[in-house]
Each structure stands twice: as C-alpha cells, then as structure tokens.
Amino acid sequence: MLLATRHGAVLASTAAINQLKALIVSAPDGLRAELRKLKRPAQIAYCAQFRDRPAQDLEHRMTVQVMWSTAQRIQALQAEAKELENEILALVRRHAPELLGLLGVGPITAAQILVSWSHQGRFRSEAAFAAFAGVSPIPASSGLTNRHRLNRSGDGQLNRAMHTITLIRMRLDPSTKTYVARKIAEGKTSRDAQRCLKRVICRQIFKILERPDRNRLGNVEELAQAA
Secondary structure (H helix, E strand, O other): OHHHHHHHHHHHHHHHHHHHHHHHHHOOHHHHHHHHOOOHHHHHHHHHOOOOOOOOOHHHHHHHHHHHHHHHHHHHHHHHHHHHHHHHHHHHHHHOHHHHOOOOOOHHHHHHHHHHHOOOOOOOOHHHHHHHHOOOEEEOOEOOEOOEEEOOOOOHHHHHHHHHHHHHHHHHOHHHHHHHHHHHHOOOOHHHHHHHHHHHHHHHHHHHHHOOOOOOOOOHHHHHHHO
C-alpha cells in the first residue's frame, strides 16, 4: 500500500511539474523572464512564494495565481512521497536490512523485491523466482545463431526493480564492469551481457531472502564463479 500510494504521489507530482513548465512557456514576457534562468527546483520554490500583484494586468495576475497553486501542489506531493519513502525505508530496515547493503538497492527497489517475494518458501527454487522476475533466459536461436533472451513474463514491477539495480551496478561497480566486459569478450552482445548480469543479481537477492542468516558472496565475479 505504501509503494502504491507513493507511486501515485510521484506520478501526480510529475504531472504538476509538466503543467508548471507549460505555464512558464506561455507566461507573459516579464514573468517568463523572472523564471527563465532558474533551474527546475528553484522555479518551483520561486513560484510557491508568489503573492498577488495588483499593479499588473489581469493575465499576469491570473498566471501568477495558477503558478503559485501548481507549485504548492508539487511541494505537497513531493513531501508526501518523501514521507512515504521514509516509512518504506523503516519497514525494509526492520524486515530485510541485508538488501540495503547491496549496491544499487535503495528503499523503493528493496520494498518492491520484498512485496513480490512475499515470504520464505513461496518459490520452489531460485530459477522459479528468476522466471517470476522476468530475468530467466529462454532460447531465441535462429539459423546458425545460438542465443537466449530474457523471459518477459512475470511481475513487471519486480523486473523494473532488477533492471534499476543492474543499471546502477553497471555504472558504479568495478566488479560488474569487469563481468560485463568479460561476457562481451566471450562474444556476447552488450544486451546479452546485461541479461546474464540480471540473472546473477537475481540469484544473489534470492539467497539473501531465503537464507538471511548465511554470509553472502560479495561481488558479481564471485557469484558468477559459484553459479
């Protein structure tokens, strides 16, 4: 429920930000000039402090009023989303703090993993969990080409969480970069290497969820060698 409510607040905030951007583009010249040089967060804060300008014409005054209302809504929605994220973080720390120790796993992705996994023993094997996450390989061979692709069925939200973790690790983790480079050197495409990486990450997460009392292997290379 917390995840769904936060997601709704984030979507509403994004819609309100887009509305404010459109208002700035179509605002009277003088008002647009006030906001043009500011970055987005500063624009929101600036508009949220607007007051009535009785000396200006009707178009200027109504634009200011609408911008103020929209900026106030954005700030309220962002504050709501942040509060819900803090609640989610507290729950994750209570039930699966090990997840937060993994590179690329934040409170939202960790919460989604916990929600999709549900409870110990729900999945008969790590392969079943990978299939549910949409990261299990399925044959995609054609002619003389022998390859696999990801299974796109399963839980879309869990798959998105796995994808987010994968992208962060590919950008920040040296061992992950080494793993991807090795897969590409073996003849795999960048996309295939990412598929293999998702499978490794899924295996690591499943082991933590199912047996949280065991010491975990620390990096992608060690996990790949143990597989």
